[in-house]
Structure formats: C-alpha cells, structure tokens
Amino acid sequence: MSRFKIGDRVTVRDIPPLFHTRTQGYTRGRTGTVVALRPEWVIPEDEAWGRYEGRREPFYIVRFNQRDLWPDYGGAALDTLETEFSERWLEPAS
Amino acid sequence: MSSTTHDDHAHPHPHPHAPIEEKGEAAEFAILEAAIRELSIAKGLFSAEDHRRFMEWYDKVGPTGGARMVARAWVDPAFKQRLLADGVTACKEIGVDWLQPTGSGTPSDYTYLITCENTPKVHNVIVCTLCSCYPRPLLGLSPAWYERPTYRRRVVRWPRQVLAEFGTIIPPDVEVRVHDSNQKTRYIVLPMRPAGTEGWSEEKLATIVTRDTMIGVALPSADWTVSSTPTHG
Numbered sequence A: 001m002s003r004f005k006i007g008d009r010v011t012v013r014d015i016p017p018l019f020h021t022r023t024q025g026y027t028r029g030r031t032g033t034v035v036a037l038r039p040e041w042v043i044p045e046d047e048a049w050g051r052y053e054g055r056r057e058p059f060y061i062v063r064f065n066q067r068d069l070w071p072d073y074g075g076a077a078l079d080t081l082e083t084e085f086s087e088r089w090l091e092p093a094s
Numbered sequence B: 001m002s003s004t005t006h007d008d009h010a011h012p013h014p015h016p017h018a019p020i021e022e023k024g025e026a027a028e029f030a031i032l033e034a035a036i037r038e039l040s041i042a043k044g045l046f047s048a049e050d051h052r053r054f055m056e057w058y059d060k061v062g063p064t065g066g067a068r069m070v071a072r073a074w075v076d077p078a079f080k081q082r083l084l085a086d087g088v089t090a091c092k093e094i095g096v097d098w099l100q101p102t103g104s105g106t107p108s109d110y111t112y113l114i115t116c117e118n119t120p121k122v123h124n125v126i127v128c129t130l131c132s133c134y135p136r137p138l139l140g141l142s143p144a145w146y147e148r149p150t151y152r153r154r155v156v157r158w159p160r161q162v163l164a165e166f167g168t169i170i171p172p173d174v175e176v177r178v179h180d181s182n183q184k185t186r187y188i189v190l191p192m193r194p195a196g197t198e199g200w201s202e203e204k205l206a207t208i209v210t211r212d213t214m215i216g217v218a219l220p221s222a223d224w225t226v227s228s229t230p231t232h233g
Helices: B028-043 B049-057 B064-075 B078-084 B087-094 B149-155 B159-165 B203-206 B210-215
Strands: A010-011 A032-042 A057-066 A080-086 A090-092 B113-117 B124-125 B174-181 B186-190
Touching: A010 A057, A032 A080, A057 B028, B028 B049, B064 B078, B064 B186, B064 B203, B064 B210, B078 B087, B078 B113, B087 B113, B113 B124, B113 B174, B124 B149, B124 B186, B159 B174, B174 B210, B186 B210
Parallel strands: A080 B174, B113 B186, B124 B174
Antiparallel strands: A010 A032, A010 A090, A032 A057, A057 A080
C-alpha cells in the first residue's frame, strides 16, 4: 500500500547518507510533487549489500521545480526535474 | 635497417605523443569481472569464444532500435500509446527485447522503460547523476560525454546552458524537464516529428532519429540523417 498518491507534495528527508542510498544530495530537504507511482522493489540500502530479499518499498517519481532545487536557478521559472525515491526518503511537505 | 628497438630509444624518429601505457592499478570491479569470467570459462559455463562474440555483439547494438521506435511512434498513434503505457512490452514490436539476449538491459529482475514525449510545451533530457544509466537496448553504449561529471553534474543544474553547448536552444516558454535516472527505471526521449517530413515512410523517418535526439540534447531535422557527414565552416 503506497503512502503517497499522485499530486501529493512531498519533502525529501535529509538524513545522514550512510553507505549506498541512490538519493542525491541535491534533492535532500527539497519539496516536489509525486507524478508517478512505481512498483514496490528492494530498497538500494539493502540491495547494495546483496540482500535481494531485503526490505521492499514502493517507489515514487517526484517532480521538482528547478527553482526549488537551486535557489539561484537561472533558467525559466517553469523548468523542472524528475527523479525517483523509495518511500522511506519521503515525508509529507509541511 | 638497424636492430634498434623502441625500448632503448636510440632510433631517430620523433614521438609526437606520450607513451601509451596503463595508468594506475586495475579497478576493483575490473579484477572481479576478470576473475568471474575466467572461473566461468574454466567451469565450462561458457567459452572464451562465446564471451568474445557477446562483447562484439554488445559493442555494436547502437541507436538503431531507438530510431525505429521513434519513427513507429510518429506514424502509428496506437503504437505510441502502447509505448507510453509500457515501454518494455512495446519495444518487442520493433524487435528490441530488453530481456534477451541476457545482459543487454538493466538486470532482468526489474526492467522498466519510460518514454518521455516532447511536446510544444515540454522538452525532455535524460541523465544519470549517479553513474551512467542509459537505455542500452535501444541506444547501445552511451557516448563518453554522457558518463563524464561535466555533463552529469551540470545538466541538472544548468540544463539550458548545457543544451546550448550542444547547439540546442529551447525557447523560454517551453519547460525543460530533466530526468535523473537514479533508480532502475530507464528513460528515453521521444522527440517531436520535425517539419518537412510530411508523407515520409516509417523507414525514411527513422534515418533522421539520431542518438542525441533520444537523449534530448538535440532536435531531429529533416535535413540531417544518421549517415550525414559533418563539415565545419
């Protein structure tokens, strides 16, 4: 059961980057919108250690406005970036 | 002819380049690959000849599958809908199987393709800031620049400037949407069919769909085909 749905505003958690996470530093603490739900799969934190039967979570594609990623973004205000996260990396935007 | 060898450098001709030699130690994964390959051959799982043939095949996959996919989507709206809904399944219709021969795609435990359709309002471009994730079954091996930090770091931060360096200027009223392939899904850009191609066959359309137009750093043009030869000036 997915915690978030398409259209939800979510913030990427800024937790210590221990080992392999696949969550880019530039997205930490940034807020975007869920645009697609992805199938449940083993999270990178487990798979990186060969734990293929590890913890499974839904994944989400989140769309950020570029100006929310980079405060001094010089391109057009409507420019965006999309990338994916496992559920543990997201929390409802406050 | 003297018996002088390269080793003593007594021969008279100049060397305009630095010696070509290995730098540094072999990477850990290169050692691991060699060890597993040699053990597999010793165990009889496959032969050295099988491996050589696979590598030869793998190196020549190229972007022709992607070009066929785009051309089909341009002429067949029903195919385009199937492609947008389920890329991996739709690719079989143009002869590209993401799961066979094994090894051409992402690990077969999780294989998804998302096609990013360019529109008059959205221009898509793909990158992998973590490494070099790329839709290999459709585009073959990625170009060297795609794997370099100068592209990966900058296209997420200054996408319009990076596109301009490729000669691609996106109007300010068109959204530039960057797709950072940080997980297992793979992405490819479906460019817009350019003007001047009215009435073209699917086969002819495929000739103008070059690799870079499917990464999103270029736009297809009716007067530029995959076999065109560049000239400067």
